[in-house]
Amino acid sequence: MNKKMLSVAVLVAGTMGAMTDASAFPEYVVPTGAKGCTDCHLTDEGEGFKPGILDAAKGGLPGLKEFLHPTPVAAGNTKPVLHLINKQWDVTVGSSPLVIPLLVSDAEDDMFAVNISTPTNGLPVKGAVLSQERTDVESNLPAIDFKWQPTAAQANKTYTVNFTVQEKSAGHKLLSNAVTANITVWPARQSATKNVSQFKVQRAQWSNNSLNLAGAVVFKSGLTTAQRNAALKTLSLKMRTNSGFSVGAASHLTVDANGNWKKSVSLKATTVPCTVKLEYEGLNATSPVKLAPKKTCLQ
Missing domain, CATH: 2.60.40.10 (Immunoglobulins)
Incomplete structure (x- = not known):
């Protein structure tokens, strides 16, 4: 070619x-x-x-x-x-x-x-x-x-x-x-530690009363495996609606060797966000939620 x-x-x-x-x-x-x-x-x-x-x-x-x-x-x-x-x-x-x-x-x-x-x-x-x-x-x-x-x-x-x-x-x-x-x-993040250089959400879809999320984490270069694992234990994923209301409880992520992660959160049709905003170690990402019920999803 x-x-x-x-x-x-x-x-x-x-x-x-x-x-x-x-x-x-x-x-x-x-x-x-x-x-x-x-x-x-x-x-x-x-x-x-x-x-x-x-x-x-x-x-x-x-x-x-x-x-x-x-x-x-x-x-x-x-x-x-x-x-x-x-x-x-x-x-x-x-x-x-x-x-x-x-x-x-x-x-x-x-x-x-x-x-x-x-x-x-x-x-x-x-x-x-x-x-x-x-x-x-x-x-x-x-x-x-x-x-x-x-x-x-x-x-x-x-x-x-x-x-x-x-x-x-x-x-x-x-x-x-x-x-x-x-x-x-x-805006610039205010977290005391900055072990993660990038945080991404690549999929957000609601089905069977669950919000299914997937994305990737890029760690700061030079971290050892022990430092990375220690960071994961202290980091929590926080979710909000587009208008800023909290969705579910903050939870930990399991990240594979390539930095990819998946998360499934149980939510009813009346509590699923139309657009989800995620925060992880001071980094933010947002995504429309596919298949979210238009009449009841939270703005």
């Missing part, structure tokens, strides 16, 4: 990704090359959206331009594919930086630029960078890492980031699908 050369370009721009009201935005007409409001909306008054326009808007101005003026597809050329990522990410100020791997597939091995955009009223991810192109070990696909080490001023906020890639080879200018990441920035 030929290795793709990915040229990295960052575009941080406002988009219409969060628009759901009936107000048209005339200021988008000129920069997108539209002829009028009805290129994107169903009426001149801005009522409704044409199919596909909101997905295109996730790619910022390049996405809107491509939607309104699609690039003729060269014979045998196919759109690049930006592989799906988790929608929810967490990062703690002063701890390990957030790294989101972006994997790309393209049948023609075209060169690419990576576009980053935020919703119209979204918060800018100041300080974020993109890595050089690398080859992902597991998939053997070209990959670019989105890296961000937020500051204290960016804590206690959630940032929405949309990613797309666009071909940059001669005659090939197709735009990929868009993927979205919601990033919660937590």
Whole structure:
């Protein structure tokens, strides 16, 4: 398999990704090359959206331009594919930086630029960078890492980031699908000990009156097995709802040799959270609870 050369370009721009009201935005007409409001909306008054326009808007101005003026597809050329990522990410100020791997597939091995955009009223991810192109070990696909080490001023906020890639080879200018990441920035932890450098939740699902959780723990480098085991005995997993109410009792985790953990907590339909917030040694992670009963789950 030929290795793709990915040229990295960052575009941080406002988009219409969060628009759901009936107000048209005339200021988008000129920069997108539209002829009028009805290129994107169903009426001149801005009522409704044409199919596909909101997905295109996730790619910022390049996405809107491509939607309104699609690039003729060269014979045998196919759109690049930006592989799906988790929608929810967490990062703690002063701890390990957030790294989101972006994997790309393209049948023609075209060169690419990576576009980053935020919703119209979204918060800018100041300080974020993109890595050089690398080859992902597991998939053997070209990959670019989105890296961000937020500051204290960016804590206690959630940032929405949309990613797309666009071909940059001669005659090939197709735009990929868009993927979205919601990033919660937590304040610096106040715990006296810091044996854990990263804490992750990778699955949260409610079934059979149980909240089933799974994730991973990354310990500080240099810990001996004895130090790690001692730390596990004193650490407890705490759970809360999105609004801050405690869920169940604090409990210990069993972590395997690779740092993976699983936890099942018995909960009734009226006590399961819609979104669960977990805290472990001062590090936080959050996740929507799949299959949580919409009518009774706790906000």
